[in-house]
Amino acid sequence: MIISSSLFRKVFIYVQSVIVIFFVSLLVFAAPYLEKQLYKNEETVAVTFLDNVVTLIRGELTAIDSYWKSSIDERQKKHNEITELQINFILNVFNQIPGDDLESRKKILLQEFSNFQPLSSGQLLAINENGTIIFHNNAKLINKNKNQFKDAYLSPVFSSLRKDKGTFIQYWEIENGQEIEKNIYYRYVPELSMFIGMDFFSSNMLEEVQKREEQIVNSVQSLISNLSIRSGGQLLIFDNEYRIKIPPNFTEEQYGDICKSGIVSKLKSLPKHPDSTTRLQWGDSSTGIKCSATMVGWNYYFADFDWNIILVHEKEELYKASDELKSRFIIMTTLMVLAFNFLALVFIRKISVQIGSLSNVAEKVREGDLTQQAEVTSNDELGKLAVSINSMIHNIRERTEKLKSLNEDYLHAKDEAVTANKSKTRFLAAVSHDLMQPLNAAKLYLSSLSINDDLNNRIEENTATKSISALNMAEQMIKELVDISKLDAGDITPNLEEFCIQETFDLLDTNFKVLANKWGLDFKVINSSCMINSDKRFLKHILQNFISNAIRYTSEGKILLGCRRQGNYLSIQVWDTGPGIPESEQENIFQEFVKGKTVSDKGESRFGLGLAIVKKMAAILDVEITLRSWVDKGTVFSVTVPIISKDSYINSLTSSNDSNQNNNNSNRNELSVFSESNESMQTSKNSYALIEKAKSKLKDKVIICIDDDLSCLDAINTVLTKLSCQPILISSIDEIKDLEVIEITNCSLIFSDYSLQGGTTGFDAIDELCQITNRKIPAVIVSGEYSEEINGKCSISKYPLIMKPASIEKIISVINNTL
Incomplete structure (x- = not known):
């Protein structure tokens, strides 16, 4: 019988003692602690909600500030461009003034300054090398030293004059009691030995700040309206005069009730520490909104706008859920004690020290510890179970070691395969692109010899020499590949x-x-x-x-x-x-x-x-x-x-x-770098009809050619020049900024290699040129390597793709079709 079992009696008595001690300890010690933790959890939730609101506000503030910054940057860029146009106009006027005496011509130019109509809203400004203002549309500043030109704070606008580059200055003036932002952009003009710039009116600073704050209030109001506050809480935002900013629909009567509750006086007494959260409690006998009981809240001082963001709760409502949870906890604990006693009465007979030991061993084996051994203390079923477990652990250990060895071999083989595959990929990519570059240049050079023009034999011989040089480069690359393979194979001693x-x-x-x-x-x-x-x-x-x-x-x-x-x-x-x-x-x-x-x-x-x-x-x-x-x-x-x-x-x-x-x-097996060879190549005749037709169609067309390989760039330049085009050569995307806008504007076609320096591509260069001209320029992509990525990009952008080495007939045909 179960009751007569000595093991059962010992275990049952022990379990009952533990249960009683646990329950008494729970009521005496754990319940107050649990209550405290539940209250703390409610407060943590409230503070977290407030922090999330502040984070949302900061996010909106960052987005709006980003918009304003981009507007300011765009305005600065526009002012710079207007000033440069004004300087170019002045230089054109100066160049038209007759005479050889530079100083006399400059005096005449200064006299003409007053007749100039300044561009946009700017005022013309000229300063000589000695720092004297020799012209300004504001006549009060003429003949004054640059240090006498001061802003609203009586600080000199010009701290120094730089000759090395154009300079942008931002300063403020007071007009009609309002702070006005003004901008100056100037640069040194060496042809005139003076600094020329424009003084622009920018904006009314107070109006912009008010607009920015209004945007933020609207955005924050929209965000808060979509938030759900638990436990009947309410979110209020007070401005620097302790008026309710959000929500904006509060009536005077409601605001009066808020003031009666004591919250405003609490806020006024708080020190204004930026980005700090403070817990408040007030209003235990007041009337008004949620003032029938003690109020509790958390205030966050938002220093950017001198706002107080406060989350208000009625204390009884805030902790109501916690109190209910505490009561349910006590009831559930009592029920669990009764249920556990019942289960103990049924199952404790089956509990023993051996089962606990076996369970412990099994758990550690499950965690990966295969050094465990179950203790065999008897010959009954539990003892046999312990022997079986030990045998199982031994078998698992052996299989695990074998599996580990096989896994290490597999990982090693996999690493070698991955390394070999990467090496092969790099090899194929390098060969498909770099090897095609000189071959493409050679083919274009040789093809250009067949174009019927008035060049003499000496120029044609020079073209042939370039072709041979390009082919020699390809030959050298092949030799290097052969040499590296011989050295790897160990054939060289x-x-x-x-x-x-x-x-x-x-x-x-x-x-x-x-x-x-x-x-x-x-x-x-x-x-x-x-x-x-x-x-x-x-x-x-x-x-x-x-x-x-x-x-x-x-x-x-x-x-x-x-x-x-x-x-x-x-x-x-x-x-x-x-x-x-x-x-x-x-x-x-x-x-x-x-x-x-x-x-x-x-x-x-x-x-x-x-x-x-x-x-x-x-x-x-x-x-x-x-x-x-x-x-x-x-x-x-x-x-x-x-x-x-x-x-x-x-x-x-x-x-x-x-x-x-x-x-x-x-x-x-001698290395190829130790031997020398010469090889001559000839090209076949090209189609004269196609070439003559292309000459007529492409005459005086401006074509921008982009390639980081100078031999290919020179080769396509030779072909396009003979076809009566006007090629513009660029070897990297960084050279685009050096081009004149008029050159890019007159461009009829862009002929670009796909792979350029610094990890950029021909698509990047084409996009930048189109962005400068603000129009879609026809383009052709050339590549020495074929890939699905390049082909896909060309299909999306609808740019023709020419693979290297390309024949002159192919190039002419694609250009004709593109134009």
């Missing part, structure tokens, strides 16, 4: 020999001296007689890459090739005064297909493999490559090779000659 470093220095000096001088750079080699042990060809190519990069990215200054001895090693260094490489890019530039963000001004587009090849060569030679760079100051690349003594060099000459012959014959 170095031919180590002992030689004097000066031999390599002399070759590099001969190869790069002329090229450096062509770009206005000073290339200097520090001679050295040190003997080293390395592969001549590998070392030469490494240094060639360092020097060619230095020439490519150095705009002015010098490049230095030299070496320093470091113990038993020689550090061969290439210094330049280029733009430098940021520290964030230095680790990545030796990776494959990675280009630095610095753009070369020599018109060359690279593949991003040069330094990757250098790194792999250095690994094969077992030498160290180092890089140090300072932004806007320069960069130094170094390669460190072992030094040998001159005596060792002389003794090894004979054996070195024999081994070099064998090594030269055995190294079949």
Whole structure:
């Protein structure tokens, strides 16, 4: 029987004791605490609601302030444009004044100033270099020093005069007792040796503040009307005179009742701490709105408009729900105690220490702890259950370890697959775009030779030379791809020999001296007689890459090739005064297909493999490559090779000659960078009928051409010039701002490459040009890589897409159809 069970009696007595102690403790300690927490929760809800209201108000304030700021910025921009038009008009008048004496012409111009009709509402202003106001539509300011021109607060309007750029000044004056905002925009005009600007009336500041506050009140009223306040609460907003701002439909009688309740006197006594929330309690015997009982509220001082935002509650209504919940809690606790006693009487017989132990073990296993073991204390069913649980844990542990091992292998294989796929994607993207650039330029150059015009043979030969240069660039890119694959495959072995470093220095000096001088750079080699042990060809190519990069990215200054001895090693260094490489890019530039963000001004587009090849060569030679760079100051690349003594060099000459012959014959998989080849290409005849028709249709048409590859840009310029067009060349989206508005306005077509510098696209450039002209300009997109993204964008924008390399017939046909 259950009652006769010793285990049951022990457990039942223990449970009953716990229940009694828990219930008594609950009534004595927990009930007051629960009541306090319930009240606190109601107050927290109220304060949270008030905070949300303030957040909504701030959001509306931010939106309205953003609108006003954009209006002010637009007004400033308009004033700047009007002033520039006025200055251009004055310069045109000045240029029409006859005579060679500059001062006489300036005096005549000043006399004409009074006859000028100022644009918009501005007043013309002129100040000489000494800071004297030589003209102003307000005659009281003429011949006064700039420091005598003061605002409403008696502060000088002009603190200083800047010659380097146009300057915008905002100041205030008092007119008819009102504060008026005024703006001045001026700039230095070097042709006249004076500062010219416009003094604009901007706005009545008081009216704008009132409009802004009215907008905010309307917006806040709309927001509050959509909010639901619990427990019968009411939200009131008082202005700085303690009048009810929101809701605006309060009558004088209702406002009087509010004042009688004591809330206004409470608010007046509060310190005005910005963005602070204060709890208030008042009105236990007053009459009026919700004043039949004690009132409680929370006030938030909104410093931006000197408002008091208060959430008012009747205390009894606010805590009514909490009191009801407290009563229900006591009743539910009593019922739960009775139900628990009943369940204990039925099920405690089945409760034991072993089941608790087994339950604990099972719970920890579920949480992942497979080191647990159930304690076997008997041979009954519970003991057998413990043995089964232990066996199950052992099996789970073994399977988990196997699964973990398999999962690690899977993740490793997945990472390798993802890495390989990313590398393949970068490779295909680079090939499809960069490899097409020079081929496209070459095709256009060669095609332009067939256009029938009056150019002489020398110009045609120059065009052919450019074509060959473009094709050589493509050939070099292909060679780099081949070289990187050979180095990765391990097919290349170095031919180590002992030689004097000066031999390599002399070759590099001969190869790069002329090229450096062509770009206005000073290339200097520090001679050295040190003997080293390395592969001549590998070392030469490494240094060639360092020097060619230095020439490519150095705009002015010098490049230095030299070496320093470091113990038993020689550090061969290439210094330049280029733009430098940021520290964030230095680790990545030796990776494959990675280009630095610095753009070369020599018109060359690279593949991003040069330094990757250098790194792999250095690994094969077992030498160290180092890089140090300072932004806007320069960069130094170094390669460190072992030094040998001159005596060792002389003794090894004979054996070195024999081994070099064998090594030269055995190294079949030679890198392509060590060989040179020339290839000539010819183009077929183009359709003269199509070309002649295009000449007639495209004559004097202004076409804006955009491409960050200067060879492609020059090639399309050659073709369009021969077709009697007027091409405007742009190599980046940043150059658009340098164009004259009249040039863009007369544009008939935009011919843009898709991929531009800095991550921008041809669509970005086209949009900016259309925005400047405020019209839709016909455009053509050119790309060396095909993707669904590019094709989709062209379909949406209805721009024709031409794939590189493109024939002249294709280009003419698309341009004709677009126009």
